Amino acid sequence: MARTLQEVELCDDAIKNGPYASVRTLYGLAFDDGSRLNRKKLCQWTGFPFEIASDDFNEKVDEVVQNFTIAELCGVGLLLGLNCAGTHQEVAERICSVLTDFDLFTQERVVQEQESEDEDDEDDAVDSDDGRAGAAAVPMFTMSFRDIEDSVRTFSGDDNYAIETWVADFEDIAKLMKWSELQRLVFAKKSLTGLAKLFTQSQRNLGTWKDLKRRLLSEFSKKVSTAELHRMLNNRKMKKEESLQEYLLKMRELASKGQIEEESVIEYVIQGINDDPEHKFLSEGQ
Incomplete structure (x- = not known):
């Protein structure tokens, strides 16, 4: 069995x-x-x-x-x-x-456990070295941005990808990778495109990730009421070139801008599917 x-x-x-x-x-x-x-x-x-x-x-x-x-x-x-x-x-x-x-x-x-033990051994070896080295240490990048750029979604500020969602996604990765504040700042800047990149280039005194995050949230945060979000979900219909899975994921991303229950999102998805009989069958089967 x-x-x-x-x-x-x-x-x-x-x-x-x-x-x-x-x-x-x-x-x-x-x-x-x-x-x-x-x-x-x-x-x-x-x-x-x-x-x-x-x-x-x-x-x-x-x-x-x-x-x-x-x-x-x-x-x-x-x-x-x-x-x-x-x-x-x-x-x-x-x-x-x-x-x-x-x-x-x-x-x-x-x-994973063996790798963790090896890292602990390396940390112990570093700690046992001359303490003066620690005082003058420069944050070391264990991996380049090229290594993780496919894993970090870019943020432009001119699409439906909410800044709050981007920040949360970025910080999840940063925490898992154990990035330093400097790494977070550098990698975050490299992940910005379009309007968001132009905005940061116009800013001064962005010396930490916290500074960058605060200004991005202040500039690009879009306050959407629950009623408005429900209206947007209701009006977002499935496009002919979209697959059912793609449409569902985009609706979930739109719903992430507020506190919308998954059940409600599915209902809007079913309503938004076009009149194609195959699509109707698939939606009702969910």
Whole structure:
């Protein structure tokens, strides 16, 4: 009999008591049908029905990279006790691998624990050196921006990507990567494009990430009332060139500007789907 996810050590408790956002993302990985989170159903899931490195597996990894941000995937990684280091593609492959073969959970967790122990040993060695070196130390970049640029979504200030959401996503990655204040400032500036980049170039005394964050929030924060947000969701219809999954994700992003329940978002999605019979069938099946 196939092994269920709840039978994997630590997963049962993580699914039942873990953060809603991370569990919902994991549910979306397992059941990409847009249905509402069902923790019991997720606990009883037996994994992806294909083999690692197969065409179906590679297709799933590409789909995950396209549909989920690095912050969302890292949230799943933390939920499941996995290593979250690496590029967007690498994190997606790691998660898809353990969700295809549950036996890999033990291997991935052992590797993570060993890496953590190695880092602790390195820290002890540095601490034992001459104390004068610590006083004159310059923050060291353990990875370049090129290493993580595909994992950090850019912010331009002229689309539907809310500044509050961008800041939260960026800080999630920064925390996971253990970036210093200087790294956060530099990487954040490199992640800005368009109007947002022009704005920061016009500013002075942006010496810390906190300064940059405060000014970006002040400049680009758009206060939208709940009533206005409901109106926007109601008016946002599915476009002919959009897939159902793409439309659903864009509606969720729009809803993230306020406190809109997932159930309401799904209702708006169903209403917004065009009259194509196939789309109607898919939406009602969710």
